[in-house]
Amino acid sequence: MKLGLIGCGKMGKALTVGAIDAGAVSAEDVMVHDHVSAAQKGFLSERNVSGAGSIAEVALYADVLLLAVKPHDVQSAIHQIRDSGTSTDTLLVISVAAGLTIERLETEIAGGGRIVRSMPNTPALVGQGAAAYSLGSSATAKDAKTSQELLGAVGLALEIKESLMDAVTGLSGSGPAYVYLFIEALADGAVQNGLPREHARQMAAQTVLGAAQMVQSTGEHPAVLKDMVTSPGGTTIAGLEALEAHAFRAACIAAVNTATARAREMGAE
């Protein structure tokens, strides 16, 4: 596979470096381009990939093109791909742009073209991303496998119906920020009870990481794991009662609902 990357920012770099490091693609088969030369040079200094002077050059080189520019830059980038003269039959374009529908992406590429739309998240930077992807109307089973390999190289990757992409945006796309807030708040509670700030931050983050790993590796329902650590009349049930009294569960559901509605709104703009 020849992989091309357009946009060497946070997400493009995380996904491409992750794919190289996981062996999903070798560095010598990767070409990257960013119109900000510092961003492109930054990438080239980290991994032994080649740099391109234009979008057209990457489009002509690649069989899989990762489009990782901001949503408002996508239209111009797609026009440059289309005008490069590359065959849209042989090229798979994977877009990670929030809110941009497959229909819109396909319309921008003359003659259709094979498209995959994805919603990754920033923990991909540490190999712990959660990404969903949906296949465009001309994408093949091989394209699904390629997307799975690339996105799965930096964490979880699930194929979903495109109509669910806004819900994914509200959950895992925006979710890291909710969890950062949770970690900060847990640490504040511990600081209020005398723990030094740095210890509180480390303990809170490790508690979230450990609990998440318990859910993943045991496959148990979170409620079962909660019950296992909640002894009668103990401290944990007292803490849980306080969370329920402050509508923690309802607040989490409302966060996902509201972010999903905002993603839907942005897609229509």
Ligand SMILES: NC(=O)c1ccc[n+]([C@@H]2O[C@H](COP(=O)([O-])OP(=O)(O)OC[C@H]3O[C@@H](n4cnc5c(N)ncnc54)[C@H](OP(=O)(O)O)[C@@H]3O)[C@@H](O)[C@H]2O)c1
């Ligand atoms: N970051 C996230 O948490 C996240 C999560 C899910 C999805 N995404 C999606 O990922 C995409 C990239 O986000 P990001 O946070 O990685 O953005 P970013 O850090 O701003 O990176 C995008 C890079 O692409 C460059 N660029 C823009 N237009 C270009 C063009 N025509 N040719 C070459 N390079 C170009 C940008 O330059 P300029 O600085 O000049 O614009 C920038 O260096 C977005 O569509 C976003 O919706 C991001």
